[in-house]
Structure formats: structure tokens, C-alpha cells
Amino acid sequence: xxxxxxxxxxxxxxxxxxxxxxxxxxxxxxxxxxxxxxxxxxxxxxxxxxxxxxxxxxxxxxxxxxxxxxxxxxxxxxxxxxxxxxxxxxxxxxxxxxxxxxxxxxxxxxxxxxxxxxxxxxxxxxxxxxxxxxxxxxxxxxxxxxxxxxxxxxxxxxxxxxxxxxxxxxxxxxxxxxxxxxxxxxxxxxxxxxxxxxxxxxxxxxxxxxxxxxxxxxxxxxxxxxxxxxxxxxxxxxxxxxxxxxxxxxxxxxxxxxxxxxxxxxxxxxxxxxxxxxxxxxxxxxxxxxxxxxxxxxxxxxxxxxxxxxxxxxxxxxxxxxxxxxxxxxxxxxxxxxxxxxxxxxxxxxxxxxxxxxxxxxxxxxxxxxxxxxxxxxxxxxxxxxxxxxxxxxxxxxxxxxxxxxxxxxxxxxxxxxxxxxxxxxxxxxxxxxxxxxxxxxxxxxxxxxxxxxxx
Numbered sequence: 001x002x003x004x005x006x007x008x009x010x011x012x013x014x015x016x017x018x019x020x021x022x023x024x025x026x027x028x029x030x031x032x033x034x035x036x037x038x039x040x041x042x043x044x045x046x047x048x049x050x051x052x053x054x055x056x057x058x059x060x061x062x063x064x065x066x067x068x069x070x071x072x073x074x075x076x077x078x079x080x081x082x083x084x085x086x087x088x089x090x091x092x093x094x095x096x097x098x099x100x101x102x103x104x105x106x107x108x109x110x111x112x113x114x115x116x117x118x119x120x121x122x123x124x125x126x127x128x129x130x131x132x133x134x135x136x137x138x139x140x141x142x143x144x145x146x147x148x149x150x151x152x153x154x155x156x157x158x159x160x161x162x163x164x165x166x167x168x169x170x171x172x173x174x175x176x177x178x179x180x181x182x183x184x185x186x187x188x189x190x191x192x193x194x195x196x197x198x199x200x201x202x203x204x205x206x207x208x209x210x211x212x213x214x215x216x217x218x219x220x221x222x223x224x225x226x227x228x229x230x231x232x233x234x235x236x237x238x239x240x241x242x243x244x245x246x247x248x249x250x251x252x253x254x255x256x257x258x259x260x261x262x263x264x265x266x267x268x269x270x271x272x273x274x275x276x277x278x279x280x281x282x283x284x285x286x287x288x289x290x291x292x293x294x295x296x297x298x299x300x301x302x303x304x305x306x307x308x309x310x311x312x313x314x315x316x317x318x319x320x321x322x323x324x325x326x327x328x329x330x331x332x333x334x335x336x337x338x339x340x341x342x343x344x345x346x347x348x349x350x351x352x353x354x355x356x357x358x359x360x361x362x363x364x365x366x367x368x369x370x371x372x373x374x375x376x377x378x379x380x381x382x383x384x385x386x387x388x389x390x391x392x393x394x395x396x397x398x399x400x401x402x403x404x405x406x407x408x409x410x411x412x413x414x415x416x417x418x419x420x421x422x423x424x425x426x427x428x429x430x431x432x433x434x435x436x437x438x439x440x441x442x443x444x445x446x447x448x449x450x451x452x453x454x455x456x
Contacts, residue, residue: 102202138203215311224317299328411443423451
């Protein structure tokens with residue numbers, strides 16, 4: 001129904017109260033003036049939710065003083081996309097993602113050229129295309145998806161790993177932490193050897209280094225260093241004159257990957273500074289050589305170090321690390337638009353109207369297994385066969401306790417948009433604006449072949 005209403009230009013908008021008073025049935029409604037742009041509510045709604053808008057219409061809409069800043073921000077994003085002539089993977093007005101379309105669909109075969117031990121639990125793999133053909137460099141901070149089959153008769157598993165070195169056109173490097181009982185990480189650490197071939201997706205992700213001349217703060221903990229290390233490589237490769245802070249937290253020296261690599265990159269920057277903290281340093285870990293101080297990183301530590309309040313902050317690490325630092329930065333007064341985060345795992349659910357939502361780990365749905373194509377939720381580490389008893393991929397995800405994001409549930413708002421790595425689906429109903437490299441989970445059903453998603 002929401003899709004039909006929007007499609008037929010009957011959006012049913014609410015009014016905003018400008019002056020409180022009594023309103024009752026039977027009162028007359030009188031139009032007192034026309035807006036400066038000459039656009040109706042239905043036309044303005046269609047600009048955001050329906051295809052076929054023009055730059056001139058967007059410019060006119062931005063002159064409407066009554067529009068809330070959220071709408072204006074959406075129209076500015078759409079206008080910028082129009083002017084740049086670059087089509088992103090989603091609706092620029094409805095998504096905060098600035099992710100460009102991936103260079104190729106599905107997977108390519110890459111050979112493991114080198115393997116390097118970075119710390120007690122982290123191993124780096126350098127991957128080169130088996131066919132030798134070049135590819136466009138990834139954006140610093142993006143990730144790739146690996147599809148692996150630990151045994152010939154086992155189902156394929158998919159994991160996404162951030163690229164961890166300077167973006168180039170001849171190889172990718174991923175750095176993988178071996179997790180306890182982690183099927184994929186254990187396979188990569190113990191079974192994969194130099195010369196083996198892995199299936200690799202094109203780079204994806206919107207957690208990327210933004211252009212600019214202001215200060216940059218790269219904040220990470222554990223293996224969360226990987227995407228911000230790629231950003232550090234990019235800054236060093238261009239001899240950036242920006243003030244750059246490398247701030248890192250680890251348990252101790254045995255769990256401190258990229259120590260010498262990061263130090264060399266910072267020393268190569270004219271305005272580069274670093275600060276490393278160990279939460280539980282060993283007796284042999286030396287202050288001044290291995291780390292700078294015991295304890296954890298926090299907004300108070302950043303203030304003591306003299307980190308610039310107006311910097312762009314890039315954070316990657318465990319959920320608690322991101323939660324505490326983001327709250328601290330907000331309390332310090334950092335502009336929320338300058339805080340960029342990448343969580344190690346799926347994002348939190350956005351489920352309007354739902355309280356006390358389940359916190360269970362993702363699992364196969366209850367009841368008999370489906371007989372359809374395999375659906376893989378990459379970030380939730382779950383693959384299950386499709387069952388026709390579900391009306392959409394969104395319903396399947398909810399039955400599996402996969403963290404999901406939704407609002408309209410009919411393909412209008414794009415809140416449930418998911419990155420499509422491989423496979424295809426049919427829709428019922430058809431989304432108002434179909435995207436080439438993403439799917440609307442609330443309207444997507446009937447997966448064809450094998451379906452692989454990344455944005456759950």
C-alpha cells in the first residue's frame with residue numbers, strides 16, 4: 001500500500017505545527033500562500049522516492065524554506081550525484097552510503113601470493129588475480145568478500161575482510177584474525193597455503209577516507225586497524241600535508257599487528273603523530289619502544305594529547321570500543337558528521353516500533369529446512385536455504401535473528417537495502433526505484449541460484 005500511494009502521487013503527508021491551537025472536525029482549511037518553488041507536496045515527495053527527477057527540480061526544492069533539514073540534505077546528496085555524473089549503488093537521497101558500484105559482480109579467482117604473520121593471532125594474505133588482468137584500485141577503507149570451501153563437500157562460507165595496505169591495481173592484502181571456533185579464519189590460518197586460489201569479490205563499503213585538508217584521526221583497536229591502516233597508507237603515498245593521528249589500542253605486544261609498518265608510515269608524514277596503549281602490558285613490553293602508555297583509548301586521552309576537535313575521526317574496532325569512543329567524542333563536542341565508524345560485524349537493527357527485540361545469535365529458521373537456493377548473510381556468518389513460506393528476504397532474516405534495518409517494508413524507503421555480492425531475486429511488489437548493485441530486502445523474494453548479501 002505505501003508503494004502504491006507514493007507511485008500514484010498520494011503520499012498522505014503530515015502537517016507540522018507552527019503555532020499551537022484548537023483544531024476540530026468541521027473547521028475550514030484555507031491556503032494562505034504558495035511556496036517559492038511552485039512545487040506541490042506530491043511533486044516534492046516524488047523527487048525523493050520516484051525516478052525521473054532533474055537537477056533543476058532539485059535546485060527548486062532546495063529554495064523551499066519550510067522543508068526540514070533532513071529533506072534538504074537528501075536533495076543535496078541527489079544533486080551532487082547528478083552533477084558528478086556518478087551513479088552510486090543506492091538512492092543517494094535515502095542512503096548515507098557514498099559507496100560506488102563494485103567493479104565486477106560475483107567473484108573472481110585470486111591466487112595467494114604471500115602470507116605474513118603480523119601478530120600472535122593476525123595473518124596477512126596478499127592476493128593477486130589468477131588471470132593477471134589489472135583492476136581499479138580500491139578506496140582506502142573498503143573491504144572484499146572471500147568465498148571459501150574448507151572441504152570439497154561442505155557448503156561455501158563467505159566472510160568480508162578489510163583491505164589493509166595501499167590501494168593498488170595489482171593485488172589485494174587482507175589481514176585476518178584467527179577467532180576461537182571461527183570456521184573461516186581457522187581455514188585461512190591453518191589450511192590455505194601460498195599458491196592456493198580463493199574466490200574474491202570486488203571491493204565494497206562506504207567507510208572510506210574522505211578528501212580534504214583538515215586533520216585526520218585514525219582510531220582503532222585489535223584487528224580493527226586494517227581499514228584505517230589502508231587510509232594511513234594512502235595518506236603516506238601522497239605525502240599528505242594534513243595533520244594525521246594514529247591512535248591504536250591492543251592487549252599487549254603479542255597482539256599488536258603492524259607495529260613497525262604503522263610507525264614507518266607515520267614517520268614519513270610531515271605532520272604525523274602516533275599514540276599506542278596496551279590494556280594489559282607484559283613485563284617485557286617497553287614504554288616508549290612498544291607502546292606509549294597503559295590503559296584504554298578514550299576521548300579524555302585524545303584531549304590530553306591535543307587532538308584537534310575539528311578533525312575527521314575514523315573509528316574501527318569491537319562494538320564496545322566504538323560505542324564508548326563515539327559517546328565520548330559526542331560529549332566532547334565533536335560534530336557527529338565528522339565521526340565515521342566501521343563495526344567488526346553486522347550493524348545494529350533499525351526496527352521502528354519494535355521494543356525488546358531479540359538479542360539472540362543468528363541461526364537457521366525454526367522448522368524444516370527450505371529446499372530453495374542458498375541465501376548467505378555474509379556479515380552475520382549465516383547461510384540457509386530459501387523457503388517459500390517466507391514472503392521476502394526480510395522475513396527470512398528476521399526468522400534467523402539476523403540484524404536487519406527496515407521501515408516501510410514495501411520497497412519505498414530503501415532502509416532495508418542490502419549489498420548484493422552475487423545472485424539475483426524477483427520482486428513482489430516491484431521497488432519504486434530498483435538499484436543495480438543492491439536489493440530491497442522487504443520486497444525481494446524467490447532467489448535465483450545462490451544469493452550472497454553483505455549489508456545485513
